[in-house]
Amino acid sequence: MELNTENLPCHIAIIMDGNGRWAKKHAMGRIRGHKKGAKAVRETVTACRELGISYLTLYAFSSENWGRPGHEVKALMELLEEYLDNELDDLLKQGISLSTIGDIDRLPPSVQDKLFKVKQSTQENKKMVLTLALSYGGRDEILEAVKRVAKDSLKGLLSADEMTKEQFATYLHTNRLPDPDLLIRTSGEYRISNFLLWQLAYTELYFTDTLWPDFSREELYKAITVYQGRQRRFGLTDEQIESDRPV
Numbered sequence: 308m309e310l311n312t313e314n315l316p317c318h319i320a321i322i323m324d325g326n327g328r329w330a331k332k333h334a335m336g337r338i339r340g341h342k343k344g345a346k347a348v349r350e351t352v353t354a355c356r357e358l359g360i361s362y363l364t365l366y367a368f369s370s371e372n373w374g375r376p377g378h379e380v381k382a383l384m385e386l387l388e389e390y391l392d393n394e395l396d397d398l399l400k401q402g403i404s405l406s407t408i409g410d411i412d413r414l415p416p417s418v419q420d421k422l423f424k425v426k427q428s429t430q431e432n433k434k435m436v437l438t439l440a441l442s443y444g445g446r447d448e449i450l451e452a453v454k455r456v457a458k459d460s461l462k463g464l465l466s467a468d469e470m471t472k473e474q475f476a477t478y479l480h481t482n483r484l485p486d487p488d489l490l491i492r493t494s495g496e497y498r499i500s501n502f503l504l505w506q507l508a509y510t511e512l513y514f515t516d517t518l519w520p521d522f523s524r525e526e527l528y529k530a531i532t533v534y535q536g537r538q539r540r541f542g543l544t545d546e547q548i549e550s551d552r553p554v
């Protein structure tokens with residue numbers, strides 16, 4: 308499939324869903340689905356990097372996922388460690404820096420150590436920022452930001468009355484990231500599931516029935532092509548957007 312490389316989204320965020328259903332469809336255990344899902348992560352990261360996407364954010368483990376059976380949580384953590392071990396060289400070669408959002412302190416110490424190592428080793432890379440949302444919940448993130456704003460206000464470091472949206476956004480985990488232009492959710496579910504609640508305000512949403520382990524470069528191109536056909540109005544009228552367009 309040919310892709311028009313003009314008007315690419317600068318930041319793509321993905322809710323990777325459907326590993327369990329993929330496994331069931333193939334008469335396998337759920338963990339096999341997650342393993343195949345990790346392969347789709349590799350392929351998607353490389354495809355985005357090759358296209359010149361600046362930011363890719365993946366919902367890899369939500370704060371709610373802690374409630375899954377212990378053996379599945381353990382397997383997901385092991386898979387993440389394996390990914391970090393195996394991918395470091397490739398991330399370096401591709402000029403990708405790794406970052407995270409979420410309550411990283413809740414992750415097993417061995418995962419935290421590996422994350423720290425990969426983040427440190429890749430921090431100078433400038434081609435693409437890959438952000439893994441781990442133990443992440445959008446409401447937790449906003450609530451934590453509100454608490455920090457309240458504390459800073461009490462200390463006299465800011466005036467709560469004069470606070471702007473831009474200032475508030477600096478208290479979020481995504482402080483250094485632009486808002487996503489395109490959100491992709493796989494597996495035919497039409498929900499945001501507590502992902503980037505503040506940041507998705509004007510993001511274009513794309514839903515596909517494809518299960519995450521089957522997500523491919525082709526699927527990514529399809530989502531981007533749909534995005535390119537959308538008119539982003541940011542609350543303005545059609546006419547205002549048209550008159551702003553260069554001729």
Ligand code: FPP
Pocket residue numbers: 323324325326327328329341342344345348366367368372386387390439494519
């Ligand atoms: C949703 O599928 C997926 C997850 C909860 C975790 C995402 C994890 C991966 C893609 C693999 C490992 C990630 C990295 C970064 C190496 P589900 O289990 O909710 O599927 P279901 O809804 O069909 O049951």
